[in-house]
Amino acid sequence: MTRKLLLSAALQLFQSKGYASTTVDDIASTAGTTRVTFYAYFKSRSDLARALIGELNDLLGRSASAPVLVDVVAAGTYQAMAGWLHHRSSSWELFRPHLSAISEAATVEPELRGLVVGWFEEVIAEIKNGLDRAGRFVPEVRHSRAVLAFVQLDHLGRHWTEGRSEASREQVVTVLAESWFTLLGERP
Template identity: 35%
Template sequence: MVDSMAPEAQQTQARPRGRMRAAQREFTRSRLIDAAIEVFAERGYAKATVDEIADRAGATRATFYLHFKAKSDMISELMARGEEHYRSVYQDLGPIAHAPTTASVRRWLATAMREWDSVAGFARPIGEAASIEPQIHALTVAQQSREIGELADALRNGAPALSVKDAEVYASVLLAPLRYYFELYLRGQRFDERRVLDVMATSWMAVIGRIAEQPKRRRTAAAGVAAQSR
């Protein structure tokens, strides 16, 4: 029997079906990742199994392998989710870097630290996986470089005269204590958050304030040279 449906109608009918299948695949993939986060939190990355993750997601082992080659492949997805949480936080730093005060820097740091609750479920298994999977370790190194780049971009948004290389050096220096206390937080080690924020804000302000002052110092120096030449 010959199909009398016009090619255009067939294509129109195929497109919604294709979109539905793609949406279903994405839903299943997301469900598997959510399940992995739960299993990693309960069992740890090393002890978690593919069967446990698939079962928690209400899927089969075969379905898992349609989306991932191994549980280590899920780590890049967790890293992407963690980065998404911080992207807007770094964007908010640009205006602060333009005219920083210790209070505004402290508020930004407090906001960044509040995000730790949201990303802990991603960060713990990432750290565990990086310690035993060389390819994951390489991904975390690349992620740290991206984080430095994002902070460097935020600093340059506030001080466009700052060179890219200098901004990256400043960013790496500023991030070091924040990462240190994040690691303590992940390990469940308590610390005096208020005191840490006070001291960190002061040290960040010393750096960011210097960056913000550079264009002013250049203008003052240029004005002085111009006055001497008259």
């Protein structure tokens, strides 16, 4: 329970103050505990950020009903991509704080950079594997296409917010699906 309180307090502070401006004392105080208790659960602030990556992995976990990204890209249809993106976008609000926190943490903590880049590369690899499986496009450009698709998804997932954008989530995801289909889809 205390560990969850510390993670929740850190996430809240990272959103309001930013990762770089949030101290261990801030986190402990917001969680209603002490610095000593913080260190009983985490070795450092970057260790806590690693735990947030673990939480994000849990949040992004694939449910039995969700199609696997590799399969969606391999199918290459607009409908498959749009369906996956609509499903994934329904959770943007839920995992946005984690994505923002770990992205900022990676810019401040050198030991987290490789971990976050590796985490991003896993998603890019899933997209590329879908293209490989389908044999679409020349092999030399598949990774670049996967990077472009991921960057679009990551940017919208971290920045698009209901009520702050002129476009609805449905409209934004439709545009994203069109872009993904152009980048990744099966040509008639």
